[in-house]
Amino acid sequence: MTDGELVERARRGDRAAFDAIVERYQHVVFRTALAVTSNREEAEDAAQETFLRAFGHIGTFRGDSSLKTWLLAIAWREGISKRRSLVNRLRRMVSTPEDEAFDPPAAGRTEEARVVDAEHALTVRRLVARLPQSYREALMLAAAGDYTFDEMSAALGVPVGTLKWRVSEARRQLREKLRALGYQG
Amino acid sequence: MMDDTRLDDAALDVLVSETVRVDAPEGFAIRVGAALDSRESLARPRAWLRPAFAVAALLLAALWWWRQPVPVKPEGLRETRAVAPVAPRAPYAPRAPYAPRAPYAPRAPYAPPAPYAPVYVRIDHERALDALDDLPAVQQAGIDPAAIGTRTIDVQPADAITPLTIDTDRPDPGGEGDH
Numbered sequence: 001m002t003d004g005e006l007v008e009r010a011r012r013g014d015r016a017a018f019d020a021i022v023e024r025y026q027h028v029v030f031r032t033a034l035a036v037t038s039n040r041e042e043a044e045d046a047a048q049e050t051f052l053r054a055f056g057h058i059g060t061f062r063g064d065s066s067l068k069t070w071l072l073a074i075a076w077r078e079g080i081s082k083r084r085s086l087v088n089r090l091r092r093m094v095s096t097p098e099d100e101a102f103d104p105p106a107a108g109r110t111e112e113a114r115v116v117d118a119e120h121a122l123t124v125r126r127l128v129a130r131l132p133q134s135y136r137e138a139l140m141l142a143a144a145g146d147y148t149f150d151e152m153s154a155a156l157g158v159p160v161g162t163l164k165w166r167v168s169e170a171r172r173q174l175r176e177k178l179r180a181l182g183y184q185g
Numbered sequence: 186m187m188d189d190t191r192l193d194d195a196a197l198d199v200l201v202s203e204t205v206r207v208d209a210p211e212g213f214a215i216r217v218g219a220a221l222d223s224r225e226s227l228a229r230p231r232a233w234l235r236p237a238f239a240v241a242a243l244l245l246a247a248l249w250w251w252r253q254p255v256p257v258k259p260e261g262l263r264e265t266r267a268v269a270p271v272a273p274r275a276p277y278a279p280r281a282p283y284a285p286r287a288p289y290a291p292r293a294p295y296a297p298p299a300p301y302a303p304v305y306v307r308i309d310h311e312r313a314l315d316a317l318d319d320l321p322a323v324q325q326a327g328i329d330p331a332a333i334g335t336r337t338i339d340v341q342p343a344d345a346i347t348p349l350t351i352d353t354d355r356p357d358p359g360g361e362g363d364h
Contacts, residue, residue: 015221022214030209044210051217052224124204143201175197 003067010058018058022051025068028146029075035140036079038129046078053078065154072147072155127177128170135170142167 001020009017026047033046053074054061061070128136141152142163153160 015218018221019214019218022217026209026213026217030213031205031207034207035205040207040210044213047209047213048217048220052220055221120200121204124200128201128204139201140205143198143205145202145206171197171201174201178197 004063007058007061007063007067010055011061018055021054021067025071026051028068028144029071031144031146032072032075032141033079033082035137035144036076037083038136042082043079046082047075049078049082050075066151068147069151069155072151076156123178123181124174127174130177131170131173135166135173138163138166139170139174 001017003021003024006017006021006024010021029050030043030047033050034040034043037043037046050071054071061067128139131139138152141147142149147155149160149163152158152163156163
């Protein structure tokens with residue numbers, strides 16, 4: 001079933017259709033929220049709020065953009081709202097989100113390789129978390145591969161050229177920091 | 186994932202992508218569905234509130250409109266004035282002719298004003314008293330000393346008073362004379 005059909009059925013009050021939308025886009029929305037908040041708990045809350053808000057306003061979705069872009073815009077705003085909330089600011093003061101546990105894919109890999117992967121991933125996560133905010137957000141959205149630059153530009157209201165430049169700059173800074181840690185480019 | 190520390194663009198992209206490409210936690214869709222159910226169940230009992238508010242607002246608006254005085258448009262007033270026939274004006278009453286003025290009566294001669302009565306009575310405190318002979322004499326009744334129990338006492342004649350003399354040439358014994 002296409003997105004348009006699901007939206008049409010959800011507009012008529014079909015909960016099953018909206019559940020299908022949630023099932024289809026839960027990871028995309030979660031990664032978007034994570035790109036903004038850099039915190040799993042806040043991202044989960046923001047993603048859930050995104051779907052609740054989308055369900056309440058599904059009647060206003062005109063179909064000018066894709067459903068995914070519409071959800072991206074909502075998730076982005078919810079993520080920013082979570083990031084700016086006083087409680088989450090205080091929580092970030094006492095915790096380091098880049099140190100969260102990371103579970104690398106285990107299929108077909110030895111235990112030693114998983115440990116190395118986890119170490120690399122933790123290093124990259126820490127470095128990404130220390131990038132300037134606008135660079136980090138652009139890089140995480142682009143690296144997740146869920147959206148094209150056109151979709152990101154439409155949802156966030158940022159020109160495509162600006163987004164591409166931010167991603168490029170984020171990669172350059174990240175590469176420099178990794179080289180400083182001994183990674184060879 | 187990288188197997189060594191070599192880092193080209195492709196490897197960096199893969200590394201970053203795998204790092205940030207985190208899926209939603211397990212059961213996230215179920216959690217969202219439960220949140221939706223909860224919100225719907227909360228919203229359903231309150232569903233009647235919105236139409237109730239609308240009806241109440243309409244009633245209040247109708248009451249307010251009913252209590253307002255009926256506005257009269259100026260155009261309506263003008264039309265009313267134009268349609269109503271103009272009442273014929275009563276003819277002016279003829280003005281009465283001026284009556285001849287009576288001649289002035291001769292003025293009475295000027296009478297001198299009566300003298301003013303003195304407001305204050307002047308009292309001459311320096312005037313001579315009336316003669317004592319003219320005063321009525323009051324005869325005092327005689328008093329008998331025996332009747333009031335009096336007795337007679339003898340009073341010795343006092344010594345002759347010698348005049349006091351002060352010797353101003355005597356020296357001052359205590360210096361008190363300086364005062």
